[in-house]
Amino acid sequence: MSQPETTWFTEEHESSGSSIGFRTRERLHAEKTPFQSIEIHDSTDWGKLMVIDGCMMLTTRDNFLYHEMMSHPALFTHARAKRVVIIGGGDCGTLREVLRHEEVEKAVQVEIDERVTRLAEKYFPELCEANDDPRAELLFDDGIKYMADCEPESVDVVIVDSTDPVGPAEGLFNAAFYSSCFKALRPGGIFVQQSESPLAHLQLIKSMRAAMRTAGFQAVRTLTFPQPCYPTGWWSATMARKGADLSGFRERGAQTKQFETRYYNAEIHKAALSMPEFMRRELGE
Amino acid sequence: MSQPETTWFTEEHESSGSSIGFRTRERLHAEKTPFQSIEIHDSTDWGKLMVIDGCMMLTTRDNFLYHEMMSHPALFTHARAKRVVIIGGGDCGTLREVLRHEEVEKAVQVEIDERVTRLAEKYFPELCEANDDPRAELLFDDGIKYMADCEPESVDVVIVDSTDPVGPAEGLFNAAFYSSCFKALRPGGIFVQQSESPLAHLQLIKSMRAAMRTAGFQAVRTLTFPQPCYPTGWWSATMARKGADLSGFRERGAQTKQFETRYYNAEIHKAALSMPEFMRRELGE
Secondary structure (H helix, E strand, O other): OOOOOOEEEEEEEOOOOEEEEEEEEEEEEEEEOOOOEEEEEEEOOOOEEEEEOOEEEEEOOOHHHHHHHHHHHHHHHOOOOOEEEEEEOOOOHHHHHHOOOOOOOEEEEEEOOHHHHHHHHHHOHHHHOOOOOOOEEEEEOOHHHHHHHOOOOOEEEEEEEOOOOOHHHHHHOOHHHHHHHHHHEEEEEEEEEEOOOOOOOHHHHHHHHHHHHHOOOOEEEEEEEEOOOOHHHEEEEEEEEOOOOOOOOOHHHHHOOOOOOOOOOHHHHHHHHOOOHHHHHHHOO | OOOOOOEEEEEEEOOOOEEEEEEEEEEEEEEEOOOOEEEEEEEOOOOEEEEEOOEEEEEOOOHHHHHHHHHHHHHHHOOOOOEEEEEEOOOOHHHHHHHOOOOOOEEEEEEOOHHHHHHHHHHOHHHHOOOOOOOEEEEEOOHHHHHHHOOOOOEEEEEEEOOOOOHHHHHHOOHHHHHHHHHHEEEEEEEEEEOOOOOOOHHHHHHHHHHHHHOOOOEEEEEEEEOOOOHHHEEEEEEEEOOOOOOOOOHHHHHOOOOOOOOOOHHHHHHHHOOOHHHHHHHOO
16 A cells, blocks of 8 residues: 655744755644644654644644643642633543642633634543543633733632734733733632743743733742743743742642653652743843 | 755664654764664755764764753762763764763763764764863773673763663673673662663663662662654663662752753753653553
8 A cells, every 4th residue: 555645744844044844744634823824744654744834733642741831830839729711722622631730629721712722622632531521621711811800819720721822812911911911810729821941032931931020929930841842842831929939839739740751750850840041040040 | 055965764663563763954973883884964954964874973963862861860860970980972972961060070981982082072062072081981882891891890881872772782781781781880780771761661761770780789770751753753771779779869960060051951861761651550560
């Protein structure tokens, strides 16, 4: 039998002058939603790819890195996160990781584009396996408005799992949004947001951290992790905490966790918070 | 003035089904040496690129990650490395990092292809700034033969900074070569070798580790670090030690080092040794 023809889907990242691609067999889906364009490709080695507005969002094979690091460090830092809000996160992979934590009583996912979730259900069903959990609530709405209207001091952890700070996600990267999140959080509450590549977007990370402090957060820390499908292959998330520090975490809890992970563990938690020299110098720590 | 035309140099990595590229202005050089083909490209955002047999070897902008992690963890683990041998490493970046350590009395670089070094001198002069150090010796010879002929117990650290395990570097990834290195090392001596991507080449890492133990090394540890220009953007080095363990390092020495680094520090040393769950499971640690 002849091999089906392959091609490459490549994202050329203009601002960093670098590109990342995956060998693909076929484009399975393409549509324009009211918010963005979404494509699904089938790759030879990385499972399915989801591409939004030309940017690689996730692959079946490497999304565990991002989803675990967007959820477990924050949840093992909080003493007992009962109520979690995820802004964005339409592929539901972060929601799944959050719901692995028994202490979570309610996790609300506020994704602006319902089509992201519907396509994830079809092409990334493993990421959606917790969608029917009675603790999960899936809203399709504007996350900025949701956080602005949120009851004060009602949330323990806010996770911002968004696209890049252009287009629909732009308003998620400023002090006004951070202020809404700060108000919505209970004391000791944790905010965590994907914060792009330490190598390509260090100035963005720096301004995000400053805006988080402006919004009232007492402690801010940036963690890094590998992510092959994102520009430079190295990514970050930035955590901020209301009225408490971020110097420790429930290390024993992470060591004895009752669920499986593929990247995260207690050692990796500490490792991710270790700051390379160039970041330390630029971020002033 | 009109912008000079740009294009992209892309390495399509067949075995992992992924590609990495950089936007380039022009190809500055191309030649076929007796060992391999070498190209130099000028990129818009990553400085110069060196490409060997179609594989990206280094960029001006991101090589600090690799070179620091190939040298400082081993040298801050050894109590006092006086004599260091670098196999490969023709761009001289590892040699430069090694010679930042005052305790090093002699560093021999054994590169099979002199043209790599000559092109590095021209296009990456900053990496070659220690080549005139009286402690440096640059040989252009076969590293396998060099290690086989090396006086027993005469070396403190061997660093294998080679291309992928195909072509001229193939013989650097097996127990016979590791045995030569083991014999050449003094007790407590450390061997460290680049060991490809934890995501794309985990079985290679596993077999390297087994072969190092077969060769007699008492302790083996793999460290990971980001490296945007290599497949998956995430890379590793594997350290092995003769007659001593690899559980600690000169942490105080790393904290008070008298030279600048851009990635490495004492925290990053520990972080790099932290093993993600999937690696721990596969490597049996």
